[in-house]
Amino acid sequence: MSEEKQSKxxxxxxxxxxxxKLTAVFTLATGAAAVGYEVNLFFTxxxxxxxxxxxxxxxxxxxxxxxxxxxxxGGLKAAPVSRLNFLGASPKIFRYMMRxxxxxTLEELVSAAKALKVNFYACEMAMHILGLQxxxxxxxxxxxxxxxxxxxxxxxxxxxxx
Amino acid sequence: MSEEKQSKxxxxxxxxxxxxKLTAVFTLATGAAAVGYEVNLFFTxxxxxxxxxxxxxxxxxxxxxxxxxxxxxGGLKAAPVSRLNFLGASPKIFRYMMRxxxxxTLEELVSAAKALKVNFYACEMAMHILGLQxxxxxxxxxxxxxxxxxxxxxxxxxxxxx
Amino acid sequence: MSEEKQSKxxxxxxxxxxxxKLTAVFTLATGAAAVGYEVNLFFTxxxxxxxxxxxxxxxxxxxxxxxxxxxxxGGLKAAPVSRLNFLGASPKIFRYMMRxxxxxTLEELVSAAKALKVNFYACEMAMHILGLQxxxxxxxxxxxxxxxxxxxxxxxxxxxxx
Numbered sequence: 001m002s003e004e005k006q007s008k009x010x011x012x013x014x015x016x017x018x019x020x021k022l023t024a025v026f027t028l029a030t031g032a033a034a035v036g037y038e039v040n041l042f043f044t045x046x047x048x049x050x051x052x053x054x055x056x057x058x059x060x061x062x063x064x065x066x067x068x069x070x071x072x073x074g075g076l077k078a079a080p081v082s083r084l085n086f087l088g089a090s091p092k093i094f095r096y097m098m099r100x101x102x103x104x105t106l107e108e109l110v111s112a113a114k115a116l117k118v119n120f121y122a123c124e125m126a127m128h129i130l131g132l133q134x135x136x137x138x139x140x141x142x143x144x145x146x147x148x149x150x151x152x153x154x155x156x157x158x159x160x161x162x
Numbered sequence: 163m164s165e166e167k168q169s170k171x172x173x174x175x176x177x178x179x180x181x182x183k184l185t186a187v188f189t190l191a192t193g194a195a196a197v198g199y200e201v202n203l204f205f206t207x208x209x210x211x212x213x214x215x216x217x218x219x220x221x222x223x224x225x226x227x228x229x230x231x232x233x234x235x236g237g238l239k240a241a242p243v244s245r246l247n248f249l250g251a252s253p254k255i256f257r258y259m260m261r262x263x264x265x266x267t268l269e270e271l272v273s274a275a276k277a278l279k280v281n282f283y284a285c286e287m288a289m290h291i292l293g294l295q296x297x298x299x300x301x302x303x304x305x306x307x308x309x310x311x312x313x314x315x316x317x318x319x320x321x322x323x324x
Numbered sequence: 325m326s327e328e329k330q331s332k333x334x335x336x337x338x339x340x341x342x343x344x345k346l347t348a349v350f351t352l353a354t355g356a357a358a359v360g361y362e363v364n365l366f367f368t369x370x371x372x373x374x375x376x377x378x379x380x381x382x383x384x385x386x387x388x389x390x391x392x393x394x395x396x397x398g399g400l401k402a403a404p405v406s407r408l409n410f411l412g413a414s415p416k417i418f419r420y421m422m423r424x425x426x427x428x429t430l431e432e433l434v435s436a437a438k439a440l441k442v443n444f445y446a447c448e449m450a451m452h453i454l455g456l457q458x459x460x461x462x463x464x465x466x467x468x469x470x471x472x473x474x475x476x477x478x479x480x481x482x483x484x485x486x
Contacts, residue, residue, distance in 0.1 A: 010475060013322070015186055016244075020369055024339055024485075027449060031471030045182055097453050125189060129259050147193030151172060154320060158478060160337070160485040161186070161322040175484070177348055207344055287351060291421050309355030313334060316482060323348075323484040 009038045009157025011150070016162055017046030019079035019091040019106065025050075025162050026109035033116035038157070041113075042150045043141075044123030047162075048130065050076055050110070051120060051137045076106055114140050121145045121153075171200045171319025173312070178324055179208030181241035181253040181268065187212075187324050188271035195278035200319070203275075204312045205303075206285030209324075210292065212238055212272070213282060213299045238268055276302050283307045283315075333362045333481025335474070340486055341370030342406035343415040343430065349374075349486050350433035357440035362481070365437075366474045367465075368447035371486075372454065374400055374434070375444060375461045400430055438464050445469045445477075 010032040014025045025041065033039045043051050081090040098105050104112060113120075120141045122134065127144065134144055151159075172194040176187045187203065195201045205213050243252040260267050266274060275282075282303045284296065289306065296306055313321075334356040338349045349365065357363045367375050405414040422429050428436060437444075444465045446458065451468065458468055475483075 008475075008479065013186075013190075015183070015324075021339070024337075024369065028337075028471050028475070032475055035472040035476075037472075037475070045186065094453070101452050103449060103453055125265060128263050129256070129265055147190050148197040148199075151170075151190070151194055151199070151320065152197075155170065158475065158483040159320040159322065160483065161324050162339075162485050175348075175352075177345070177486075207348065287427060290425050291418070291427055309352050310359040310361075313332075313352070313356055313361070313482065314359075317332065321482040321484065323486050 007036065007038055008032075009040070009154070011040040011154035011157055011159045012042070013150070013159070013161045014041055014043045014047035014050065015045050016082070017049045017079055018082040019076075019094065020081045021162050022047070022050050022076070022079055023094075023106050023109065026106065026113055028160070029118045030104075030109055030112045030116055033113065033118050039113075039116075039118040040121065040150070040153055041118060042121045042123060042145065044126040045130075048122060048126055048132060048137075049079065051122065051141055052132075053136060053138055076110070079106075121150060123147070123150075169198065169200055170194075171202070171316070173202040173316035173319055173321045174204065175312070175321070175323045176203055176205045176209035176212065177207050178244070179211045179241055180244040181238075181256065182243045183324050184209070184212050184238070184241055185256075185268050185271065188268065188275055190322070191280045192266075192271055192274045192278055195275065195280050201275075201278075201280040202283065202312070202315055203280060204283045204285060204307065206288040207292075210284060210288055210294060210299075211241065213284065213303055214294075215298060215300055238272070241268075283312060285309070285312075331360065331362055332356075333364070333478070335364040335478035335481055335483045336366070337474070337483070337485045338365055338367045338371035338374065339369050340406070341373045341403055343400075343403035343418065344405045345486050346371070346374050346400070346403055347418075347430050347433065350430065350437055352484070353442045354428075354433055354436045354440055357437065357442050363437075363440075363442040364445065364474070364477055365442060366445045366447060366469065368450040369454075372446060372450055372456060372461075373403065375446065375465055376456075377460060377462055400434070403430075445474060447471070447474075 010028065012025055012028065014022070016022065029039045029041055079091060081094065095105050120138075122137055122141050122144050124144050124146050127133070134141065172190065174187055174190065176184070178184065187209075191201045191203055241253060243256065257267050282300070284299055284303050284306050286306050286308050289295070296303065334352065336349055336352065338346070340346065349371075353363045353365055403415060405418065419429050444462075446461055446465050446468050448468050448470050451457070458465065
C-alpha cells in the first residue's frame, strides 16, 4: 500500500435498483468518503431510482412507457431485495435488523453520503430512455454525464459496477 | 485527471445474459472506444450468449445438457431484463423506447462496438462447460482466453464485472 | 502489459450468494493466484454464505430474524443459480457438467483458493446485521474488516464487485 501522490478515489456505476445492492453502493461510498477518498457515483438505469425526488410508486417520466417503468421503479422505499424478496417483506426485515443493530439504514446512508460530499452524477442516456429530467432528481445531483466523461473522472482509482 | 503515459483502457467481464446488463456492457464499451480507450470484453457464462452466431432459442452446444442451457440462453433477441421482465415484454418495451428516443438498440451497440475495434474475447472454461466452440461465435471474437490472461490484458486500466 | 514494480493484485467484493456468481469469484481468484497475483476476497451480505462452516439450510445467526435469513442462505451446496434455477435443479446440472468436463466444481475451487493462499476477509457490518460471528466461518478467514480497510488493501490493483 504505497502512498499515492493523488488522493484515493472510488467510483461506482450504480446500475441496480435493488435494496441490498443500493445499500452496498452507499455503504462503500460513505465508508470510503469517511477516510478521505474522493467518491463518484454514477446512477444509471434502475439505479436512477435512488436519486429521484418523488419517492413512492408514482409515475415520474413523461409519456406512457416511462410511466409504466416509473410505477414499477418506486424509489428507495419500494426498492426490492435482489434475493428472497418475500413479496416486499424482505427490505422491511433488513431495515428492522439494521435499526435493531444500530446500523445506518439506506436513507441514513444516502444522507451521510450527501454530508460527506460524495459526488452524485446521473447517466444522460438512461435519463433520455426513461424520460427523466435533471429536475426529477435530488439537488445533490451535481451533473448529468455521458459514460465516457464518467470513466474519465474515474481514471486512476477503483471503479465498480453494482 | 492527469494524462496517462499509456492509452486509457476499459476491460469488462461480461458475465450476465440479461438484456439491460448487456446494454450496459455495450454502452460502456462503445462510449469508451469512441473517445480513444482500448476496450476489452471478456464474455463468460451467460454473457457468451451475446456473441453466438446462431441467434434465437436453438440448441448450440454438443451433448444433452449444453442443449438444455442453449435453449434457455436464446441469444440477444431473447435476452431477458434483470428486473421486471413481464413475461418477455420488457426487452421489447426497452427496444421500443430506445428506438423512439433515437438511442442505439443493443444490436446497434454491438455493431458499433465491432466498428470501433472493441476487442471481443471468449472465456475458455465457460465454453468448455457449456460445450461451445470458437466457431459458434461471431468472427469478431479475437481469441479464446483463460481468466489469468484476461486479467493480465486488463492491467493498468479500469476493470468491471457486469 | 509492462511489468509492474509491485506484484499484481486482484480484489473481489463477493456480495452475491448465487452459485454461478460464486463460481465466477473463485474461478477468477484461483486463476489469478495461480499466476502469482495477490488475491483478496471480501465476503459481504449473501456472499458470506460461501465461508460459513455450517453448510446446509440451518440457522446460524443469533436471534429470530438472522435465523430466517440463515435458513434461506443455506451455504454453498444450496446456492441457487442467478438465472434458470429450475427449482434447484440448475446448480446440480452445472455441477454435473463441470464434473463431466473435468472442470473444478465450486467446492474444489474453494479448496484450491485456500491452497493458493487467497486471502479471505469477512465484512464487519454485514456480519453485524446478520448476527454472525467470526467463529461461524471457516478458519481460513483471515480477518474481519470494514469497507474502508478493504478498499485500502485493494489500492493499486483491479477491484471487482460480484
